[in-house]
Amino acid sequence: MVRNPMRAAVTLCAAAALAAPLGTAFAAPSASSAARTQQTQDPVVVDCAGQPQIGPGAYVLACGDGNSRLVSLQWYRWDATAAVGRGTNAVNDCDPYCAAGAFHSYPVRVRLDMPTAGEQGAGQRHFTRLTLTYTDGAPEGSPRTVTYPLPG
Numbered sequence: 001m002v003r004n005p006m007r008a009a010v011t012l013c014a015a016a017a018l019a020a021p022l023g024t025a026f027a028a029p030s031a032s033s034a035a036r037t038q039q040t041q042d043p044v045v046v047d048c049a050g051q052p053q054i055g056p057g058a059y060v061l062a063c064g065d066g067n068s069r070l071v072s073l074q075w076y077r078w079d080a081t082a083a084v085g086r087g088t089n090a091v092n093d094c095d096p097y098c099a100a101g102a103f104h105s106y107p108v109r110v111r112l113d114m115p116t117a118g119e120q121g122a123g124q125r126h127f128t129r130l131t132l133t134y135t136d137g138a139p140e141g142s143p144r145t146v147t148y149p150l151p152g
Contacts, residue, residue, distance in 0.1 A: 042080055043115035043125040046151050052124055054078060055085075061130075061148065067092035067101075070110060070132075082127075083112040089132060091139045109133040116152065126152050 044052035048063035055075045062068040068091045075085035089108045094101040112127035131147045138144060 041125075042078060043083075043112075043127050045083070045112055045130075046126050048151070050151070052126065055083075061089070063151075065098060067094065067098055070108070073110065081113065081115065083110075085110050086135075089134070089139075093140075104139070106137055106139060107135045109135060112150070126150070128152060 042054065044054055045056065045059065046052055047056070048060050053059075055073075055078055057071075057073050059070040059073065060066055060068075061070060068089065070087050071090050073085050073087035075083055077084040086107070086109050089106045090103045091106065092098055092101040092103050109132070111131040111133075112129070113131070114129040115125050115127050117125075128150050129147060130150050131145060133145045134142070
Protein backbone atom coordinates (compact mmCIF):
# COMPACT_ATOMS: atom_id res chain seq x y z
CA MET A 1 0.00 0.00 0.00
CA VAL A 2 1.39 3.39 -1.02
CA ARG A 3 1.12 6.10 1.60
CA ASN A 4 0.60 9.76 0.89
CA PRO A 5 3.38 11.76 2.61
CA MET A 6 1.47 15.04 2.30
CA ARG A 7 -1.58 13.54 3.99
CA ALA A 8 0.59 12.18 6.85
CA ALA A 9 2.19 15.62 7.36
CA VAL A 10 -1.20 17.35 7.48
CA THR A 11 -2.52 14.75 9.93
CA LEU A 12 0.50 15.19 12.22
CA CYS A 13 0.18 19.00 12.16
CA ALA A 14 -3.51 18.79 12.99
CA ALA A 15 -2.81 16.41 15.86
CA ALA A 16 -0.12 18.74 17.21
CA ALA A 17 -2.45 21.75 16.94
CA LEU A 18 -5.15 19.91 18.87
CA ALA A 19 -2.74 18.63 21.51
CA ALA A 20 -1.26 22.06 22.34
CA PRO A 21 -4.39 23.44 24.05
CA LEU A 22 -4.90 20.14 25.83
CA GLY A 23 -1.38 20.33 27.23
CA THR A 24 -2.05 23.69 28.86
CA ALA A 25 -5.36 22.45 30.20
CA PHE A 26 -3.63 19.51 31.83
CA ALA A 27 -1.03 21.85 33.32
CA ALA A 28 -3.69 23.76 35.26
CA PRO A 29 -3.70 23.10 39.01
CA SER A 30 -5.73 20.10 40.04
CA ALA A 31 -7.86 19.83 43.15
CA SER A 32 -5.12 17.81 44.85
CA SER A 33 -2.42 20.40 44.08
CA ALA A 34 -4.76 23.12 45.33
CA ALA A 35 -5.17 21.12 48.55
CA ARG A 36 -1.38 20.83 48.85
CA THR A 37 -1.07 24.59 48.33
CA GLN A 38 -3.61 25.22 51.10
CA GLN A 39 -1.85 22.67 53.28
CA THR A 40 1.50 24.43 52.91
CA GLN A 41 -0.15 27.70 53.99
CA ASP A 42 -1.06 26.08 57.30
CA PRO A 43 1.58 26.23 60.04
CA VAL A 44 4.09 23.40 60.32
CA VAL A 45 5.73 21.74 63.28
CA VAL A 46 9.54 21.92 63.22
CA ASP A 47 11.42 18.77 64.27
CA CYS A 48 14.75 18.42 66.08
CA ALA A 49 16.63 18.62 62.78
CA GLY A 50 14.89 21.89 61.88
CA GLN A 51 12.72 20.25 59.20
CA PRO A 52 9.14 21.52 58.81
CA GLN A 53 6.43 18.84 58.91
CA ILE A 54 2.68 18.70 58.48
CA GLY A 55 0.91 15.81 60.18
CA PRO A 56 3.96 13.75 61.19
CA GLY A 57 3.44 10.16 62.32
CA ALA A 58 6.16 10.55 64.98
CA TYR A 59 7.83 13.45 66.76
CA VAL A 60 10.83 13.52 69.12
CA LEU A 61 10.22 15.59 72.26
CA ALA A 62 13.66 15.08 73.87
CA CYS A 63 15.93 16.24 71.06
CA GLY A 64 19.13 15.77 73.06
CA ASP A 65 18.77 12.06 73.81
CA GLY A 66 15.50 10.82 72.26
CA ASN A 67 14.23 9.53 75.60
CA SER A 68 10.74 10.95 75.03
CA ARG A 69 8.96 10.76 71.70
CA LEU A 70 5.48 10.76 70.26
CA VAL A 71 4.65 7.76 68.06
CA SER A 72 1.60 6.45 66.19
CA LEU A 73 0.31 9.99 65.77
CA GLN A 74 -3.06 10.42 64.08
CA TRP A 75 -4.21 13.97 63.35
CA TYR A 76 -7.86 14.89 63.04
CA ARG A 77 -7.39 18.65 62.81
CA TRP A 78 -4.62 20.69 61.19
CA ASP A 79 -5.43 24.25 60.25
CA ALA A 80 -4.21 27.84 60.56
CA THR A 81 -4.75 28.06 64.32
CA ALA A 82 -4.12 24.58 65.76
CA ALA A 83 -3.44 20.91 65.14
CA VAL A 84 -5.08 18.24 67.26
CA GLY A 85 -4.46 14.52 67.31
CA ARG A 86 -3.70 11.51 69.43
CA GLY A 87 -0.90 9.02 69.78
CA THR A 88 1.48 7.50 72.27
CA ASN A 89 4.24 9.12 74.31
CA ALA A 90 7.13 6.62 74.54
CA VAL A 91 9.20 7.62 77.58
CA ASN A 92 12.45 6.06 78.83
CA ASP A 93 12.36 5.51 82.60
CA CYS A 94 16.19 5.84 82.71
CA ASP A 95 16.36 3.21 85.46
CA PRO A 96 19.08 2.61 86.57
CA TYR A 97 20.38 5.03 83.89
CA CYS A 98 19.05 6.05 80.47
CA ALA A 99 21.17 3.69 78.35
CA ALA A 100 19.89 0.73 80.41
CA GLY A 101 16.35 2.08 80.89
CA ALA A 102 13.11 0.78 79.40
CA PHE A 103 10.58 2.67 77.31
CA HIS A 104 7.00 2.87 78.60
CA SER A 105 4.00 3.90 76.48
CA TYR A 106 1.35 6.40 77.55
CA PRO A 107 -1.65 7.30 75.38
CA VAL A 108 -1.93 11.07 74.83
CA ARG A 109 -4.00 13.76 73.18
CA VAL A 110 -1.73 16.21 71.37
CA ARG A 111 -2.40 19.86 70.61
CA LEU A 112 -0.15 22.19 68.63
CA ASP A 113 -1.00 25.89 68.73
CA MET A 114 0.28 29.46 68.99
CA PRO A 115 1.48 29.67 65.37
CA THR A 116 3.94 32.38 64.42
CA ALA A 117 2.46 35.48 62.81
CA GLY A 118 3.69 34.45 59.35
CA GLU A 119 4.99 37.82 58.24
CA GLN A 120 6.05 38.13 54.60
CA GLY A 121 9.63 37.00 54.07
CA ALA A 122 9.98 35.75 57.65
CA GLY A 123 9.85 32.06 56.69
CA GLN A 124 7.15 29.47 57.00
CA ARG A 125 4.58 29.77 59.80
CA HIS A 126 5.09 27.18 62.53
CA PHE A 127 3.46 26.13 65.76
CA THR A 128 5.32 27.29 68.87
CA ARG A 129 3.58 25.28 71.62
CA LEU A 130 2.76 21.60 72.13
CA THR A 131 0.39 20.37 74.84
CA LEU A 132 0.12 16.71 75.86
CA THR A 133 -2.78 15.38 77.88
CA TYR A 134 -2.21 11.88 79.22
CA THR A 135 -5.42 9.86 78.88
CA ASP A 136 -4.47 6.66 80.73
CA GLY A 137 -1.60 7.05 83.20
CA ALA A 138 1.43 9.33 82.95
CA PRO A 139 5.18 9.06 83.47
CA GLU A 140 6.14 9.08 87.14
CA GLY A 141 6.09 12.61 88.56
CA SER A 142 4.39 14.05 85.48
CA PRO A 143 1.13 15.99 85.67
CA ARG A 144 -1.83 14.91 83.51
CA THR A 145 -1.27 17.87 81.15
CA VAL A 146 2.19 19.06 80.07
CA THR A 147 3.05 22.00 77.80
CA TYR A 148 6.30 22.39 75.85
CA PRO A 149 7.68 25.29 73.80
CA LEU A 150 8.53 24.16 70.27
CA PRO A 151 11.64 24.95 68.21
CA GLY A 152 11.20 27.28 65.33
